Amino acid sequence: MTAVVFLGALALLTASGYCCALPSVRGRPVIYRLALAHLCGAAALALGVTAGVVLADHVSLRWGAAGLAVAGLTGVLIGRTKTEAPREHLPEPAPVPLVDTRAGIALLGILTGAGILTAVLRVAMLPLDWDGWAIWQLKAKAMADGSLRHLLTSPDYGYAHPDYPLLLPAHTWWLSGGGFHEDLAQLGGLLFFLDLAALFYHEAAARVSRGAALLGCVVLVSWPLTVKHAASGFADVPMAAYALLAVAALVRSDLRLLAAGLTGALLTKNEGLFTLAAAILIVTLITAQRPTASARRLPLVLAALATGAVVAGGWALVKARWGLRGDLLDPARWPPDLLSVLPERMVTVAAGFAAESVRVGPRYPGWGLLWPFAALGLWLSVRRGLAETAPLWSLVAVHFAGAAAAYLVTPLDPAGHMATSLDRLMLHVAPAALLAALVAVAGSQAAGPLHVSRDAAP
């Protein structure tokens, strides 16, 4: 019975997301379409639940269902007016010797499968991890129990970060048919993991050869951190997926996917604010680079700002109404002698980022050679003026700057705070960094400024 409920709920959510993503998904591979549909559906669900709290002052699955219905209908109605097929106008990327061979592709496919199998094994064999049960899925349990407001406002549960947004708990709640099942919470996490892998592959394959894209996918699913958080009940893999979706949609000038990506990011974690800031920065960069096209970029600017205002504003209203406070965004909790400890903290934070970047593995977080590779990619991008990688680097830079700022003002010991969270904050943009570096090292090098995909309009 639980499986039937799960499949039914997932089908509804995905169908709504699919309609919402029309026509962005037309003509694309099935796996990519499903990934987008799931991401858009989850964002619509969370928006509905949040709107319910704003408008009716209570958390209700009906509002989530209304969010799905409105998003799906809107997608269908607007989608009918835009049926233009994607245009292919960029040359095929050059194949990479050794990698783009039949044997190479087969091996990379097997390795990708091994990474996905690891995630599946974790879901099957391991329970939720600490923050998964103490923060994220505890809220899903409270939603199922009808006691979310009590949980968020009770001092007994102050450790559960009441100010965090509700996409992930709402997703579990929905997939559990209004109840709570720990296994389904983990299955939901696995879906976001698969979304991220599919999204990454699609975006990479639009920029580099098939073998290089698949190799990037292997790297992504090899990180212990990614596979761990596919099953842990944490919100970091969904956050990474939405951040990547937002920047990819922005570069394609795809307004609906931009709105979905930003909505998802803003309602998954507070770090979604960094994604929003990055989106605004990227639009500014695009406009500065091509002032003649600034009129055509206006809808992008408006979409980013409107999504930010509605979604972040809505959640801010909920926090204000229920008196939910975060420990980082509340200046009252910052260290009283902040200015005097700032230099010391800056050294600590810089050292923390540097140390994290060389943790190659295989122990957690096990980045492999990602960050040295990203440094190489960044150097190549700058040296060759690869504007097509600029949006991705901008996303990485804004997230890193935001995370660094948070560590500078944290009421906790910065070193200890970083030890428990920096790996996950870096995970939010690690796929974007990997993609940018792949483009710099293995891309066709022929795309126009900030114009990344073969299916983007000229």
Place this chain on the structure above:
Amino acid sequence: MITQAEESRPPAVSPSLRSWCLLVLLAGAGINLAAGLRRPFVEHRVLRGDHYARADLAAAAVRARVPAGEPLTVVVYEGDRLNLLDCDTWFEYRIRWLLYPRSLRVARVPVGGGAERLPGYVLSFRVTAPPTAPERPHEVLSRGPMFILARTRAQ
């Protein structure tokens, strides 16, 4: 639109160097993948016998022996540390998760004194040493390697 200058822009790295860069990146990923495939089995074995499994037992005992709505006090011990883990904090959060939405009172006590005099249903949990039973007249309802569930009687 692709300009001629962009089309004629030479590749950033030579094809062979590009291959080597990617293969080195892949080698790092391969090591991670190999280690990652083994990890769920190792972690599963650890979790079956550590404090997580004991906490599950304690929660099951509460569900079985303490009527819903009855006040429950959870006793944890200051300084109950396992490597870097503050077990007292961990157990408070863990038992709140396991028993949600049951409300419970948490008493954090020094080892060897204090909360043993608490009335009603008392769940004592300690990871690094056996917990102590209440000093008041009591009835032990359930006992495990890291916990004692007792009901104290009026004095």
